[in-house]
Amino acid sequence: MRRYGSALLLILVGAAILRISAFGELYLRYVRAGLRPYLVVSGAALVLLGIAMAVVRRTGHGREDGHGDEGGHGDEGGHGGHGPRTAWLLVLPALALLLFPPPALGSYSAEREAAQRAAQGVGTFPALPAGDPVELTVGEFASRAVYDSGRSLKGRTVRLTGFVTHGDDGTWYVTRLLVSCCAADATTSKVEIRDADPLPADTWVTVTGTWHPEGGLGTDSAWPPVLDAATVVRVKQPADPYEKR
Template sequence: MLLVLSGVAVLRISLFSDLYLRYVQAGLRPYLIVSGVLLLVVGIAGAVLIKWWAPDAYEHDGGREHDAGHGDDEHEHGHDHSRGPRVAWLLMVPVAVLLLFPPPALGSYSADREAAKYAAQGIGKFSALPKGEPVDLTLSQFSSRAIYDSAKTLKGRTVRMIGFVTKDDDGTWYLTRLLISCCAADARADKVEIRAADAPPADSWVTVTGTWHPRGKLGSDAAWPPALDARSVKHIKKPESPYEKR
């Protein structure tokens, strides 16, 4: 039953909806679907095999009644080996949660707990930004150029980025995005301090357009997090895939 319900839960979030994007990258969807199908098949096959090939497993009374050749052994152990321990039913809890109440994607709480781990990674020149205004960038692209680009290709350019809102206790707010390599377990926060604009509610998703606000020496801790002088802040619907790919 646990295998069947686990398979159904995995298929629910990967085959019949896009909920899997809360936890893993889009490229892992086929593997989730295959895993769900295998869990379903193994669970059903296991139930059929036990029912038809080992029907006696359902006739024992808590392992206390058995044939004469095994009665002493069963009595000594005090339980029936044909059934799993009752504590195994606790595994139903995470399965039921995933099936009935899929947890949301990581948000501001996870981002606030992520310590800044930027260190000098070597200053260098970046390629020129595309022509046209504004330039659409991910937070990762903007942060890399703001902190490490010796050519300062962001200078004087209007950029546009999407993310969710996080705040400090002093009222400073940030456009934030979580980056993942594989799944939510390896998520890392990237954030940009937003200036010259009122802070929207925490965890709300917005599009921010503005210009780079230089500060600190390139590659130093003082340059992080990068800052943006906002020209406009627009509320948007949370994207289906809330994470950026590293």
């Protein structure tokens, strides 16, 4: 068993990956649909590598020290190169995927994340620059409106640029996508616009106006924040349409 331990481990992990990707759609609980081919290839490669390793050891060509197992150098304690015992920890997640696939994230995770975001975001923000209007990103305005205990937006005129999105009840928003490194991790930030007629969706605009406080600090009722518009001007889409988080 020691001789084939590493090979069996590779086969087990590969089979678990294939079980959720090649033979079903369980992988959608954990990754995006576009990653399926990579999972299938990875799983198949691990299974084939494990089989090849078992065959090599079966024929006796996989002994690194040339003395066989009798000399005590081929165990998995780190003397014979069969792999550290800690590698067997991979058996647990592999068996879980094979026998008891974990469910997709649900309401508990979503509610917990929302509570953590509110608790972590509330606080004071740096002072805004002097002079009006203040040029802010949509993300900056939204953060200050919802989480700033100092209410730095109060009485200030701000200017936001983004594209138009519409709500189901006739409301419209200035919206931007926020990214950390690429479009794959994009999240949405938006500001409801009042006192101005809506424009077609995806129209890029610059809106100047004043903050309209609503809801309690750091609560769901404060989201999305509201801006009372003074002017709305159509603009070209910027070269970089994303805001950085």
